[in-house]
Amino acid sequence: MGETILEVKGLQTHFFTDDGEIPAVNKVDFHVDKGEVLGIVGESGSGKSVTSLSVMGLVPKPPGKIVGGEINFKDENLVNASEKRMRQIRGNEIAMIFQEPMTSLNPVFTIGNQLIEAIRLHNKWDKKKAKARAVEILKLVGLPRAEELIDEYPHQLSGGMRQRVMIAMAMACDPEVLIADEPTTALDVTIQAQILELMKDLNKNRGTAIMLITHDLGVVAEMCQRVAVMYSGNIVEEGTVKQIFKEPKHPYTVGLIKSVPDMTSKRERLYSIPGSVQKPGSIKVGCPFAPRCEHAFDRCVSETPALLEAGDEGQKVSCWLHHD
């Protein structure tokens, strides 16, 4: 195990809406080690984006608010950091890319303008030096015609190219952690593979730790060393990729693994977990997965399981089947 760079402990991010308080992130624990790729998987609405926005200090407020827990980045708890301090960290030490490459770049500024802005926010360079760096980083992320691209607008680029620009922008200041929130979901398969390859290279060559959010287990197998599985605002299982794929312990993880289309088997229909995600907070006591769990028993609805180590080498699970 490497040295931890980002540690999230008991994080609670709630939304205060007209329908009441929604615990979108409910006591979440995980950590990212230096230079590793951590996958966070889970169905839509499980709180993956809210978790990453919490780390960035970008949860829309109101209605959202971090109501508890710690986000320890190096020696600092970001939950208590000032906005001024957060601005120094964002884009410089922790950078983020988003799911929607088509809308994540500002349509009325050139690629160069937006890239140079990112560079100059954290380096006291003159325009010329920043521009040279912008061209360099565009080349690094594999974009052709970097010199011309600088003067083009986002609408002149394809989705894949825009996501490369987003990655270039995120990597511009050499961050220690890159949060990638479903960076390939909106792209078609071949482009997806290229973008993942690019991120893998950046991770290898620059040692950038990546927190990769996805609901594609294939991507996890391809990219990550460790995985955290999220369900309804909670982490329900965490372990190495091998542990999660070979010996999933939580019934939800088991279901997820089963639902991956398997080329070798002749199964006609994909397995999918019956039912759908509960709205976060709808279950006050007990295991949030209980309504969909085929193994549920009495204790599951009367007591809430915690994320605890189970079995071998650091695999953690939150399920009464595996705890006393």
Place this chain on the structure above:
Amino acid sequence: MFSYTIRRILMLIPVLIGMTLIVFSLIRAIPGNPAQVILGQQASKEAVASLTKELGLDNPWYVQYFDYIKGILTGDLGTSLRTSSAISGEIWNYLAATIELSFVAMVIAVVIGVNAGIISAWFQNSWFDYLAMFIALVGVSMPIFWLGLMEQWGFSIELGWLPSTGREDVRNPIEAITNLYLIDTLIQGRFDQFVTAFKHLILPSIALGTIPMAIIARMTRSSMLEVMKSDYIRTARAKGQSMFLVVYKHSLKNAIIPVLTVIGLQSGLLLGGAILTETIFGWPGIGTYIYDAIGFRDYPVIQSGILVVATIFVFINLIVDLLYAAFDPRIKYN
């Protein structure tokens, strides 16, 4: 940008031709003999015949239209029936007064309206937001003449701070060069007169600018709120950009695009509002000019006045379109 500008200007030609056709038919749409109508029922046959000839109404309509266009192109806007002088010679004096008034009103409306809208959106649901939007709501529903009269009553009669009518102090008249008094007084280095001219502008321009200001503020606010929710704003913040630049750089350049439409539209409507404002404040502008001409059935003046105002309206729209393209890179390519 250059070819786009040229294209947009060429597109104006049919609009301008259509406009002249409408203005041209205006006088001819009067039932019966326009000359008779203009002169009244008591007029002698000879007088009617001579006016008919003077107005060229005895020719076939296409000859009349051709003459009319020829006149416009050579800068001949006809002769005022009331003053018997060339309209082209006197219209600028009035027009300049209106342009000065409208320009100042629009500057007030845009500067205050846009900024109030931005701050309201930035601090949504704050006391500033509530207050600004309350004022804007009152502002849009405020009749110009009522606001104008209240201003005159409060600031001129009660407080005596500002003049209530006219453009200048009659005891210390301004020497006209361009007839834009703010400019003329500066050219002549007459700062005392500049201040006087400016003081005369304050009340009428506020009366004229309030409605557009309120509309612009509301439009800017809703446009900003929309933009500030977008993904690229989140990206800008994720870079570590300050809220001020996120708002004034990243959001505003996007949010201003729909506001430009409103600004253009309001600038056009301002010319309508100017007629009312000018009447209340005794402002010798084009509104007063046309208004007086209507009273005297001075059709050539009405015709030319409307033509000039409509032309300005068309060019304001051209400027708005060009600004669009300047702000939104996507426009030039589609």
